[in-house]
Amino acid sequence: MDHFGYRNGEMYAEEVPLREIADAVGTPFYCYSSATLERHYQVFTEAFAKQGLDLLLCYAVKANTNQAVIGTLAARGSGADVVSEGELRRALKAGVPAEKIVYSGVAKTAREMAFALESGIYQFNVESVPELHQLSQVASEMGQEAAIAFRINPDVDAKTHAKISTGKSENKFGVPWVHARDIYAEAARLPGIRVVGLDVHIGSQLTQLEPFREAFERVAGLIEQLRADGHEISRLDLGGGLGIPYDPTDPEPPSPDAYAAMVKEVVGHLGCRIIIEPGRLLVGNAGILVSRVIYVKEGEERKFLIIDAAMNDLVRPSMYDAYHEIVPVLETDEMPEPCDVVGPVCETGDTFARARPIPPLGSGDLLAIRSAGAYGAVMSSTYNTRLLVPEVLVKDGKFAVIRPRQSYEQLIGLDQLPDWLAQ
Template identity: 60%
Template sequence: MDHFNYKDGVLCAEDVPLTLIAQEVGTPVFVYSTATLTRHFRVFQEALSWTPDHLICYAVKANSNIAVLKLLGDLGAGMDVVSIGEYARARTAGVPGDRIVFSGVGKTRDEMRLALEGGIRQFNVESEPELLALSEVAVSIERVAPIALRVNPDVDAKTHEKIATGKSENKFGIPIARAREVYAQAATLPGIEIVGVDMHIGSQLTDLDPYRQAYGKMADLTRALRSDGHDIRRLDLGGGLGIPYRRDNNAPPLPIEYGQVIRETVGDLGCEIEIEPGRNIAGNAGVLLSTVIYRKHGEGRDFLILDAAMNDLIRPAMYGAHHDIVPVMEHAPGTERSSFDVVGPVCETGDTFAKGVELPGMAEGELVAFRSAGAYGAVMSSEYNTRPLVPEVLVDRDRFAVIRPRPSLDEMLTREALPDWF
């Protein structure tokens, strides 16, 4: 469910017509709904209501705008970060360090030090070299680093190959067969405190069975580690629950069903539960609003050329991802529809959002919206072709604010400098 609906013939974000945002901010522009973000977070809270000892750590990489982080942090969310930049964003948004989990395969010593000095809930450690480096850093500044080892359970998440993270060939985590050995090593290191076990098998999962398999392995490992003398009191289960990108398809499992799988597999261990949803909170809470520049007749096909491009929303080019594309102005039932290839203006054939999209007759200057663009949209955007980063807007009922402005060309160009010899 989201809060983007047609009212009086115009697609609105909550009570704000998208035509108004386009008029005042310009296009392309990302638009987020406060009500949708809030509802999706609370649905996860309800899914884990069977255990008061839990923390929902929003995956910052999905949408890292500080206003979004502030909104979720004020609702009680923790944060899952994968860089010191994301850590700084979370702290700037007012999230305390004891609600921030630091994940990622390539943490540097500087990042470790800054997080330890600023306060951190735990490091999800992904390799033995990282474990040794963290111990050295912690000792050097007289701190203790709380850790969970990320364990790779070798479970196929049945998702896109580029976002699967829990198979043996993936770069993430420590093989589950070696987990007890590495935990034993961690227990001997100064500056390290073992607090739990971490696992994350992938993103955009639409089947609960891989979770059930992985969490079953996590439960067995937890019992074995406790028998080895480790104080395992926290389980970080990762995130990855999928969202419905296609409204005409069967919906993925609901968070309440996901929460029940957690309860059935690890609920009897008496551990604090952490989960790290990102896409499921932010994805359907945002749209990308764009304007038709040209309607072009090609050889055997028609194109809609938009002012949005692959540098603004790269998921279709990178993953072959689908986003429903809809007109902002509602057309009457029975309006004749035409088939379009929807493309952007970037000089790449890959700058194609979708082929054969059935839309009512679209004219130059009309607005379209890409649904489900709140996650991995703005955060993955770039200035390729020297195109300014897309602005971001947050809507709250009948009001809206620009939470990331569109940079001017002068602002973009003055970030660069000529060497002295020029």
């Protein structure tokens, strides 16, 4: 569920008409709904509360790093899952307590480790033996102890897009589960390291529970072995990855209630504190990208709807062949016609939809690309010297610009000429 809908034939974000925002900030722009963010957080946490599980929800900041988005979730009690020093700084600045922050990622540097230790984060999710030794050295030199969980690669096929699968043996993430006992034993001997848990994350946009169940059953058995080896495993980080509905014709992904019940069934007996790192599930359907039609072009074999948003603004369709529902901001009774929705970037891949049935639109008309709150603005670029677009947050009947549109002076001013060209 989200809070974008039609009233009297016009699309609103909560109580604000999208046309009003477009007139104020121009197009294209991202629009996020506070009510949707808050509701998704509430539904997810309540699902685990019903099961009597001790839950720490850590929002996966990489999905959408805007301070206002992180802050909205932090105000509800959310922690954060971060994968860089920059994301850690964003989370702290947005109001996430350090003791609710988990640091993931395969390439943490010594500098990043030191900053995280100084900040007092909750846990490092360690992904390799070299990383373990680096963290031991940094923590020891600082006179601190790093609480760690190893990210275990369970070699489970998430049955999702190959570019967002993370739990197979061929992926770069985590340590092989078959070597886990030896690696935990090594960690227990190192200074500056305190083993507290186990972490697993098998991929993103999962629409079935079975891959989760298979991975969780595997790590549940491993935890029992590790405890028998003398390790105190009190935390179990189950990662994120639960999918959202992008295409309204597809079957609904599992609900948070069904997911939480499965977690209780498979790992509830372990008595661990459960850490979950949802990203897309919280913010994906809380955001849309609003764009304006520039031209309607009749090609030799197909019709093109050329809009002012492009692949540099929303790269998912180009990168993942991802589906996003595209709807007009003003409803119409006219019959949809198949057309290609494309942007201005000089790449054939700058395409949002091919042969998609869409009601007839003309130059100047507004459309909304739905489910764009996750991996949208955060993955945008300035390719073709296109400006980063504004982001807007709606709360009831108000809206605020939470990232202004970049100016050409700001963008081009990032370049610096060497002395020999400055003249």
